[in-house]
Amino acid sequence: MAEQFDVIVIGAGPAGYHAAIRAAQLGLKTACIDAALGKDGKPALGGTCLRVGCIPSKALLDSSRQFWNLTHLFGEHGITAKDPQIDVGAMIGRKDKIVKQFTGGIAMLFKANKVTPYYGFGQLQPGNVVTVKQHDGSTVELKGTNVIIAAGSDGRGAQAQIDRIVTGWRLRRVAEPMIVNLDAQTPEKILTLKQVGKAERDAAKHLGQALSAGIALGVF
Numbered sequence: 280m281a282e283q284f285d286v287i288v289i290g291a292g293p294a295g296y297h298a299a300i301r302a303a304q305l306g307l308k309t310a311c312i313d314a315a316l317g318k319d320g321k322p323a324l325g326g327t328c329l330r331v332g333c334i335p336s337k338a339l340l341d342s343s344r345q346f347w348n349l350t351h352l353f354g355e356h357g358i359t360a361k362d363p364q365i366d367v368g369a370m371i372g373r374k375d376k377i378v379k380q381f382t383g384g385i386a387m388l389f390k391a392n393k394v395t396p397y398y399g400f401g402q403l404q405p406g407n408v409v410t411v412k413q414h415d416g417s418t419v420e421l422k423g424t425n426v427i428i429a430a431g432s433d434g435r436g437a438q439a440q441i442d443r444i445v446t447g448w449r450l451r452r453v454a455e456p457m458i459v460n461l462d463a464q465t466p467e468k469i470l471t472l473k474q475v476g477k478a479e480r481d482a483a484k485h486l487g488q489a490l491s492a493g494i495a496l497g498v499f
């Protein structure tokens with residue numbers, strides 16, 4: 280039998296993990312599903328931002344800035360080094376360590392805030408049921424009063440979900456975040472953020488910018 284949650288979030292990137300943590304803090308029984316694996320082959324929460332985007336790129340930029348400072352600025356301070364070299368392996372290793380710390384941090388935040396994580400591919404089924412194909416091959420079924428899709432810009436997840444609801448629509452054609460009202464299930468009822476009122480926009484922001492990706496299903 281499907282386990283019942285007040286909120287099920289598909290995707291644990293910045294949109295999804297904020298939404299899940301906030302929902303749990305507001306007292307809602309919350310699950311968050313993510314399919315991603317880290318470099319070590321283990322589940323890694325945090326989405327594009329923590330795994331391959333913002334955080335790793337800034338870690339590498341920081342390393343290259345240190346090198347630039349050494350070769351361009353340190354001389355002014357009377358600091359010199361002979362024939363400085365870059366050990367790319369060490370630089371990448373530092374970056375990987377930072378990514379591991381950050382993605383592990385999300386798992387700890389989930390634990391602290393009582394968000395139940397599911398590691399695998401989530402798919403929205405009729406009736407607010409979400410099936411999760413877990414990494415060990417097993418499938419679990421969850422049922423949510425509300426389902427938030429925060430699958431990022433990777434069409435792998437979100438587009439499949441949207442196609443189930445709005446035949447023929449393609450997520451990549453939607454230029455801006457939108458709110459999907461699960462009651463409606465017709466293209467005309469899909470509202471973009473520009474079209475919805477201030478109250479809904481504020482509510483969306485309150486849900487941890489779940490709409491940055493951004494689709495919230497059945498929340499409003």
Ligand SMILES: Cc1cc2nc3c(=O)[nH]c(=O)nc-3n(C[C@H](O)[C@H](O)[C@H](O)COP(=O)(O)OP(=O)(O)OC[C@H]3O[C@@H](n4cnc5c(N)ncnc54)[C@H](O)[C@@H]3O)c2cc1C
Nearest residue numbers: 290292293294313314326327328332333401430431436492
């Ligand atoms: C190189 C790079 C650098 C960046 N630097 C910055 C920066 O400095 N500042 C900034 O603000 N932004 C930056 N970004 C953008 C930022 O990473 C994204 O805006 C942000 O990650 C979007 O968050 P999200 O939660 O919407 O989606 P994502 O972070 O993409 O998370 C979506 C998650 O959903 C999961 N998922 C998708 N479908 C399913 C499914 N069906 N079942 C289970 N899980 C699923 C994915 O595995 C993923 O973990 C950068 C991006 C890149 C690529």
